[in-house]
Amino acid sequence: MTTDGFLNLNKPAGMTSHDCVGRVRRLLKLKRVGHGGTLDPAVTGVLPIALGKATRLLQFLQHNKAYRGTIRFGLITATDDLEGEIIHSRPVPELSLEKVQSALPNFIGKIEQFPPSFSAVQVGGKRLYELARKGETVEVAARNVEVFRLEILDWRSGDFPELDLAIACGAGTYIRAIARDLGALLNAGGTLACLTRTESSGFSIDQSLSFEELELQLQENKFCPILPAQVLGHLGAIVLSPEYTKRWFQGQRLPIAEIMENRKVEKNLSISSSSLLQVYNEDNQFLGIGQVVTSDTSSILAPQIVF
Template identity: 35%
Template sequence: MHVRAPSVAPAPGRRPKRVVHGVLLLDKPLGLSSNDALQRVRRLLRAEKAGHAGTLDPLATGLLPLCFGAATKFAQLGLEADKGYRAVMQLGVTTTTGDAEGEVLRTRPVQLTLEKIEAAIRQFLGPIEQVPPMHSALKRDGKALYEYARAGLEVEREARRVTIHALRLVDWNGERLEIEVRCSKGTYVRTLAQDIGEALGCGAHLVALRRISSGALGLEGAVALVTLEDAGADAIEARMLPVDALVADRPVVRLSAEETGRFLSGMRRKIDHPDDELVRVYGPQPAAFLGTARVKAGDLIPLRLLSPVEVEAILHTRTSR
């Protein structure tokens, strides 16, 4: 459940900002950067604090979790989560950028069979090495790689290990190939499309990319920006998920009222629970999400915590509904 706290006093001539806690699933439109999309929604909500859980390129559409208030403390978990995409590749043509915005480098005939395509796709399942593309936001000496690329420069990049958890053919109509991929953080689907094209012997570039999942979150319930722009702030808030949405797939640890205060002060607690790198912790009331922790040798070790004020605000909002 989202939470709205009292308004923050505005500067003269400005509308007051509000402290809003929750996660909004945005279906990001084509051509807009993730930060631009975030700032548009933030202005509509007049939200005091906001962030997003995983960048999408302007040429990509789909799931962009927006975090407000206390939820921003857990945005990093969204960045680190596995992602799911639908990607459309143009076969037979390679470009300078690996997508439709680049100049054509080479064209080759496309002579494929379904068996050959499926065999090529299988090669990329599991851990693979990827060389980050020059047209990416990855930093080198403080500058994004795309800045070097725009200046006509190419710098050496080290291959990085990523994991393709699932990869399947969705559609093939001769010169266009659509795939669905679930992958680890840091995977460049544009590079994956290029590499599949080379494995097929005809080359390829990416023409469309849509994110369909991020961790436990999916496109179900995501809302288009144009819909939000036609709605009021209250209607936008009504679409928000709880602060703990980004960790909804993690095991639950529940503490007593006495243990809750000590945990929120950052103290370790002894519990009977298997070791786990990430659990979500609640107080005695079901809505009382306290934060995240890890469990090691019977110790509950706090990681990211809500403040007591935030916990009380969530409980107040739950009980007042």
């Protein structure tokens, strides 16, 4: 069984992403293991894990993500979630769903966010959570992020009302920051009560495996890593003849025009300068990732990752 591929892990609460990598490494007896998209220890859900040579492909995965989260109003914490010290607590029974609905459009589209003080963002070579734990306060520039969708799933009124949301967003978006800023806009205070990542890098929670399910599959010799082709579908693909396959493995830059003239091009391939392409041989074996480099006279396929 090949171990070069991906694992769609359903991360449990209480573990860091690094902890998850270590446990997968031990279970599979594999040295090369990496993850795509860090999750806070309290957050559950999809954590893409790359195995073996597939660790080199993490940079080529899709960047969009989706979450299910709960925002609790009336609370402000040091970490913008329930893991941190409570800075302010005030019942807000007057807060209504209608007020929340009117405020949500401010958080859809391209927006600016200040990362939470306790986050992995680096300033001066140190992560914000390291500085925050030392009591150091630093100024962090706002970051441009994009939120594609905010859908209300449920609303529970009371002294500390709670809002359940489905969120689809681009890379780098902090859901904790949305909870904090929405609470501030409503003059109520807000913090993230719980969060589950439902989609990441082309992986969905519906097809994810818990550690218990992974262990059972390994015991029954049924575990099969997800192949690169299953998660790189956002990239075009090109098939090489045996001659060009040999040259590919030698690290040569290949003429696109000759390849297209002699061999089929698949998956609605649209070639432009800087396009990234999956590369396969005629037996549909994944050979790596190439980049199209275009000049005034020709276009070539330059190897980026050779499997």
